[in-house]
Amino acid sequence: MKADDNLCLCFHVSWRKVINYTRVHRVKIPSQLAECQGAGTGCGWCIAAMKRIVAKAESLPTDPDGIDAWLEQDFPASADYAEGRKKHIADKNDPQSD
Numbered sequence: 363m364k365a366d367d368n369l370c371l372c373f374h375v376s377w378r379k380v381i382n383y384t385r386v387h388r389v390k391i392p393s394q395l396a397e398c399q400g401a402g403t404g405c406g407w408c409i410a411a412m413k414r415i416v417a418k419a420e421s422l423p424t425d426p427d428g429i430d431a432w433l434e435q436d437f438p439a440s441a442d443y444a445e446g447r448k449k450h451i452a453d454k455n456d457p458q459s460d
């Protein structure tokens with residue numbers, strides 16, 4: 363995962379944007395991130411990642427290399443993340459999945 367990859371795939375909001383917004387606006391709860399270009403207000407897949415970012419709000423990296431290193435350490439590869447979203451959406455649309 364890289365900082366310029368999209369965290370919110372529904373609204374094309376990057377990890378860098380959400381991380382910086384969390385830091386600058388001192389976000390306390392993930393739902394506040396809806397103000398960041400609508401992040402988290404579509405399929406809901408990215409909400410778990412946003413919760414992890416908000417939980418680390420006091421220690422988020424600030425420099426681009428630091429953000430990339432943190433993402434690579436703590437989050438899945440971009441393709442795996444996107445694949446997880448596809449499954450999430452398919453499960454939501456499958457009435458048999460409950």
Ligand code: FES
Nearest residue numbers: 371372404405406
């Ligand atoms: S990926 Fe963020 S709401 Fe769908």
